Amino acid sequence: MLSANGQKITSPQQLSRLIIDCAAGSDLNVVYWRNGAEHSVTVKLGDYNTLLELQKKAAEGKKEEAPAPKVPDMPIPEIPAPE
Secondary structure, eight states, rough: OOTTTEOOOOOOHHHHHHHTTTTTTTTEEEEEEEEEEEEEEEEEEEOOHHHHHHHHHHHHHHHHHHOOOOOOOOOOOOOOOOO
């Protein structure tokens, strides 16, 4: 990570402190380096209770889903040896 909300980030602890100082629901502008290029993204910060609630709903939704259909085993074709 290069910066967050315009502040240079030099450690994970610095990023944590910055996030803690932000209110839930606020936007955090993040600049990071990936695959040789600089990228930026804006993320909306949530709160821990909302995260737990979303995880619970996701887990309940998974219980209600029908199981995926079983795909039959396909035979592996034999490849002739080179001559």
